[in-house]
Amino acid sequence: MSFSSVLPYFCRGKVVHGFGRGSKELGIPTANLAKEVVDHIPKDIPTGIYHGWASVDGGEVHKMVMSLGWNPFYKDKTKSMEPHLLHHFKEDFYGSTLSVCIVGYIRPEMSFNSVDELIAAIHSDMEVAKRELDKPENRMYRDDNFFHEKTPSSL
Ligand code: ADP
Ligand code: MG
Numbered sequence: 001m002s003f004s005s006v007l008p009y010f011c012r013g014k015v016v017h018g019f020g021r022g023s024k025e026l027g028i029p030t031a032n033l034a035k036e037v038v039d040h041i042p043k044d045i046p047t048g049i050y051h052g053w054a055s056v057d058g059g060e061v062h063k064m065v066m067s068l069g070w071n072p073f074y075k076d077k078t079k080s081m082e083p084h085l086l087h088h089f090k091e092d093f094y095g096s097t098l099s100v101c102i103v104g105y106i107r108p109e110m111s112f113n114s115v116d117e118l119i120a121a122i123h124s125d126m127e128v129a130k131r132e133l134d135k136p137e138n139r140m141y142r143d144d145n146f147f148h149e150k151t152p153s154s155l
Contacts (some may be wrong), residue, residue: 006042008052009102010146015056015094018082020070026115028122030067030082031056035127036082045102045104051129052103053142054083057096058150061142062087065122065129066102067073069109086126101122101141104132 011033018032031054047069056066066083070076083100106128112118132138 004155006044007102007104008141009042009045009065010100010144011037011102012097012099013039015096015098017094018080023082023084023143026119026122028084028119029092030084031093033081033083033098033100035078038079041079045119046105046108046125048108049104049125050104051106051107051125051138052083053133053144053147054085055099055147056085056089058099060087061147062121063129063133064100065106065125066100067109068102084122084126086130101144101146103138103141106132 013036014034015031016034017032023030045068048067050066051067052064052066054066055061055062063086064083065086066081068081069079071078071080081100083098106125111123112121133142
């Protein structure tokens with residue numbers, strides 16, 4: 001697809017509170033990125049589900065699956081960017097700086113008839129992400145210098 005020419009896309013920002021849709025209760029917490037980060041996403045990166053890499057406060061780089069889309073709660077006025085990191089964190093990391101590398105597109109956004117269908121779709125996205133990110137051409141971004149840059153304290 002044409003937009004793949006803008007990937008990988010690197011960005012960094014604060015983890016903010018989302019809209020309490022209960023992702024954590026589903027076992028799939030998503031770290032919502034600050035509005036400034038979402039506003040900077042090039043318009044030619046369409047909404048949908050992506051895979052890539054992410055690190056919290058310059059720590060270990062983890063695989064992630066990310067939703068980029070419009071929040072119905074805000075009547076399609078607010079676009080959100082919500083990575084779920086494929087790692088077990090002992091504690092929440094709201095307010096931390098999240099560094100993200102969006103590597104590849106998985107599928108468009110879609111609505112589901114039930115929560116079970118939604119969970120099944122996300123689990124399948126996670127499997128795709130794991131597999132794709134093991135490919136050398138995608139794995140190399142894990143070691144990108146971007147993840148080792150000192151981040152400005154203003155972030
Ligand atoms: P919110 O609606 O506030 O985003 P979530 O239920 O989506 O609430 O939970 C998100 C929070 O969970 C993140 O901001 C982060 O602090 C925490 N968290 C814990 N583990 C993870 C993980 N593996 N991936 C993403 N966020 C995680
Ligand atoms: Mg969330």
